[in-house]
Amino acid sequence: MSIWGGVAGGFVGTLVLTTGMSAASGLGLTRMDLPFLLGTVFTADRVRAKALGYLLHFMTGLAFAMIYLAIFTAIDRSGFALGALFGLLHGLFAGTALVNVLLPLVHPRMGTPLSAADSQPLLEPPGFLMLNYGASTPIVSTIVHVAYGAIVGGFISLA
Numbered sequence: 680m681s682i683w684g685g686v687a688g689g690f691v692g693t694l695v696l697t698t699g700m701s702a703a704s705g706l707g708l709t710r711m712d713l714p715f716l717l718g719t720v721f722t723a724d725r726v727r728a729k730a731l732g733y734l735l736h737f738m739t740g741l742a743f744a745m746i747y748l749a750i751f752t753a754i755d756r757s758g759f760a761l762g763a764l765f766g767l768l769h770g771l772f773a774g775t776a777l778v779n780v781l782l783p784l785v786h787p788r789m790g791t792p793l794s795a796a797d798s799q800p801l802l803e804p805p806g807f808l809m810l811n812y813g814a815s816t817p818i819v820s821t822i823v824h825v826a827y828g829a830i831v832g833g834f835i836s837l838a
Contacts, residue, residue, distance in 0.1 A: 684838025689744025762832015770824025
């Protein structure tokens with residue numbers, strides 16, 4: 680286990696996660712766009728939000744890989760299967776608490792279930808399990824997070 684395995688796994692895992700979500704969006708399986716959601720925290724300009732969001736998403740992916748590495752080091756175990764389990768937990772937490780509950784509270788351009796009828800937020804709130812972005816969003820999000828975790832766990836175990 681090494682930091683370089685975590686960095687490489689975090690980069691490749693985030694690339695797979697982001698590409699998977701983008702492909703699912705392009706195929707009409709979800710309207711979720713994680714980089715766009717992150718970028719619009721800082722700017723209302725849609726083009727800049729998308730560019731900034733990709734940068735932030737990759738930085739976040741690397742940060743999560745370092746958290747995975749720290750946990751793997753603490754328990755002295757890693758691997759594809761354990762990483763996939765971590766990815767599953769990560770995806771479920773992201774879909775039920777992080778994006779659903781916490782993001783609307785701090786995102787200046789996202790509506791909430793309590794938004795006034797005359798307000799015009801740039802983004803609708805994701806809702807429970809992000810279902811406001813499509814019925815298959817929780818499935819797609821969970822699959823790509825499991826893939827991310829497996830990749831990170833695998834790279835860490837190989838380095």
